[in-house]
Amino acid sequence: MKKISLLICFIAFLSCSPTKKVVSPTAILFTDVNIVDVSNGNMLEKHQVIIDSGKIKKIVESVDNADDYLTKIQGKDKYLIPGLAEMHAHIPQPPTSDQRIKETLFLYLSNGITTIRGMLGHPSHLELREKALNGDVLSPRIFTSSPSFNGNTVTTKEEAVQKVTAYKNEGYDFLKIHPGMQLEVFDQMVETANKHNIPFSGHVPVMVGIRHALDSKYASIDHVDGYMEGLVPESEGVDPSANGFFGYAFTPIADTTKIDELVAMTKENKVWVVPTQSLFERWFAPISSDKLLKQPEMKYMPVSTLEDWMRRKDQSTSSANGFNEEQWNRFTAIRRQLIRKLQHNGHGLLLGSDAPQLFNVPGFSIHHETEGMVKAGLTPLEILQSGTVNTAKFFEMENSFGTITEGLDADMVLLNSNPLKDISALKEISGVMVRGKWLSKEYIDEKLKEIASNAKEN
Numbered sequence: 052m053k054k055i056s057l058l059i060c061f062i063a064f065l066s067c068s069p070t071k072k073v074v075s076p077t078a079i080l081f082t083d084v085n086i087v088d089v090s091n092g093n094m095l096e097k098h099q100v101i102i103d104s105g106k107i108k109k110i111v112e113s114v115d116n117a118d119d120y121l122t123k124i125q126g127k128d129k130y131l132i133p134g135l136a137e138m139h140a141h142i143p144q145p146p147t148s149d150q151r152i153k154e155t156l157f158l159y160l161s162n163g164i165t166t167i168r169g170m171l172g173h174p175s176h177l178e179l180r181e182k183a184l185n186g187d188v189l190s191p192r193i194f195t196s197s198p199s200f201n202g203n204t205v206t207t208k209e210e211a212v213q214k215v216t217a218y219k220n221e222g223y224d225f226l227k228i229h230p231g232m233q234l235e236v237f238d239q240m241v242e243t244a245n246k247h248n249i250p251f252s253g254h255v256p257v258m259v260g261i262r263h264a265l266d267s268k269y270a271s272i273d274h275v276d277g278y279m280e281g282l283v284p285e286s287e288g289v290d291p292s293a294n295g296f297f298g299y300a301f302t303p304i305a306d307t308t309k310i311d312e313l314v315a316m317t318k319e320n321k322v323w324v325v326p327t328q329s330l331f332e333r334w335f336a337p338i339s340s341d342k343l344l345k346q347p348e349m350k351y352m353p354v355s356t357l358e359d360w361m362r363r364k365d366q367s368t369s370s371a372n373g374f375n376e377e378q379w380n381r382f383t384a385i386r387r388q389l390i391r392k393l394q395h396n397g398h399g400l401l402l403g404s405d406a407p408q409l410f411n412v413p414g415f416s417i418h419h420e421t422e423g424m425v426k427a428g429l430t431p432l433e434i435l436q437s438g439t440v441n442t443a444k445f446f447e448m449e450n451s452f453g454t455i456t457e458g459l460d461a462d463m464v465l466l467n468s469n470p471l472k473d474i475s476a477l478k479e480i481s482g483v484m485v486r487g488k489w490l491s492k493e494y495i496d497e498k499l500k501e502i503a504s505n506a507k508e509n
Contacts (some may be wrong), residue, residue, distance in 0.1 A: 074119040078103040079489060082117060084126025084465070086110065086455050089133060089439045092432045092471060100131065102461045105487035110457055124489065129481055130469050132435065133454055134165025134191075134462030136442035137417055139273050139325050139403030142193070144173035151353075151509075152179070154502045155413050156190040158351060161495045162414030163464035163477060165191050165485045166442060166452065168403070170253065170273070172196040172223055191485065192462070194446065196252070197223040200240060202231020208239035215243040225270060228253035234263075241267045255280075257291040265316045271323040271401060271445070274330065278389050279382075282309045296335050296367065302382045310392055317397040323445055324393050325403035328423030329416055331386060334409035337376040340364045348415035351502050352407070353509035360409045387427040394429055394437075401445060402438030421474045431474040461487040 081100040088095065099117070101109040117123065137159060143152045159167055169176055176195040183190035197218035198204070205211050218226060226244060228237075228251055237259050244251050250270035255261055255277030264277055272278075279298025282305040283289055294300055317324065333343060340361040343349070349357060368374045394400050404420035406413045417438075424434050443453025452460045463484045470476040483490045 074116060074121075075103050076121055078108070078120055079122045079124065079484075079487070080114070080117060080120040081124045081126045081131060081465075084129055084131045085469075087130055087132045087435070087469075087471060088454070089432070089435045090454055094469075094471070097127075100126075100455070102484070102487055105461055107455065107457055107459050107461050110455070122489070124465070124482065126465065130466045130476070131455060132163075132464050132466060132470060133439040133452065134464055134483070134485065135163050135402065135417065135438040135477070136166035136168070137164045137191075137403055137406065137414075138168045138271070138401040138438075138442060138445075139170050139327050139405045140167035140413070141171055141405070141407055142167070142169040142173075142176055142179065142195070144171075144175055150505070153188060153190075154351075154505065155407070156183075156188070157498055157502065158413040158415070159191050160189065160414070160483055160485060160490065161480075161499055162417055163480055163483050164414055164417060165462035165464075165483070167191045167193055168224075169193060169195040170227055170405075172198055172227060174221070177222055186486070186488070189485070189488070192452070192460075194224045196225050196227035197221075199227050199229045200232060200251075201229035202233070202256070205232060205236055205240065208236055211236050211240040212243045215240055215247060215249065219247040219249045223249070225249060226251035228256070228269075230254050230256050232256040232259065234258045237267075257294060260291070261313060262316065265313070265320045265322055268320050269322050271325050272317075273325040273403065274327045274405070275324060275386060275389055275393075278310075278313055279305060279385065281313050282306050282385070284309075295373065297331070299335070299378070299382050300373070302378050302385065305385055307385060307388060310389060311396070314389075314392045314397045317393060321398050323399055323401050323441070324390075324397065325401045326386075326390050326393075326424065326427075327403055327405040327420070328386065328390065328427065329404045329411055329419040330408060331383060332423050332426075333411065333419060334364055335367060335374075335379075336383075337368070337374075337379055340410075343410045346410075348412040349410075351412055351415075351499065351506055353506050355509060356407070364409055390424065390427040391429065394427075394433055399441050399444075400424075400429075400433075400437045401441055402434070418475070418478055421477060425474060431471050434474050435470060 079102040083097045086095040086098050099111050099114050172195045180193040182188040183193045252271040255264040261277035261281035280294050283301050287304050404411050404416040406416040421434050440453045443449045452462050461484050465481040466476050467479040468476040
């Protein structure tokens, strides 16, 4: 009888004891971190963020059981932003080695880029996209274009119908437009793309022209392509194919009073623009290839690639090919005016640098791009939005990524200083999280060291 009484008392004691909260062994806790709300520029100071199963589970002011988390990341005096998107990326394709493809993907991640839009698709990228999605390869989230639509690959209306249909069925996310397409072929492509509900993005062929391109409702126009040509008065009677590098040849006759009209058309047709301004301030710019080659990030690129970049840059910016600094200054001033007005009065901008393109090292080039956007007059918040909330809106995936919100994918970057005060804070990375996988600064540095070593051998 005495034993039964003791057992009853023990059970009663257990029932009155506070229940210990069970923490998932895979959960990760960010402590006392400042969260940047990129949708409005507000800051949630000293908050706790709980991550599990690749998702943002909770954002709270405090947790009672912080010591129970197996993985804790100290966020004191640091700033948490959503992962960035590189909206004009290039992914290597065969015969590039598997190793180099994975290294390129990591270069993007190492700079806080957790989403990339591949702008020159290949069948291998469809498989790579799925591997990235399933976590079988360490990679940003991938969206991939089709192979190129240009004046050589699509020469007839029938070919346009066939290729649009095929690429839609094969599962590409969108069609990539390059220069050279004839107007009637382009129009057939647009008609077929609309029928199959597949968007198209990229360049504006000179025979199409910016106004017709905007009315055709590109998903995005990249490089601000076609706009400079659109500023040339019809009375000039120019040959549109004599435009030079993205309209550079037309700089002296460009009428900037026409900018507002083009910007209004861009907004009306809901066309996003990817500036890739770094191309025009690095490749096509009065800065020597020798100076660019001395920049630290060049060590991550194979020697053969650097040699090719140097040769192509020196050729394209030689005086023999019509390049001069005075005209470049005017050209760049007009581009910056376009970018600023497209941000403030257009449909919106998307962050993209065109990497790896001449002297644009994947990941690292996004910092040169943000510098170019600052020079065009954008604020740090506007630049952050171009690589986060704007890209989520573009893909109609605001419920998946783009902000630090409960329930969204855990794609985040931990910074050492406040990017709302100075956008160069994006270079000061303490770590990157890609769909719940934490890449510490130490891990990133070690991996980059390995990539640099491999680059020397190629």
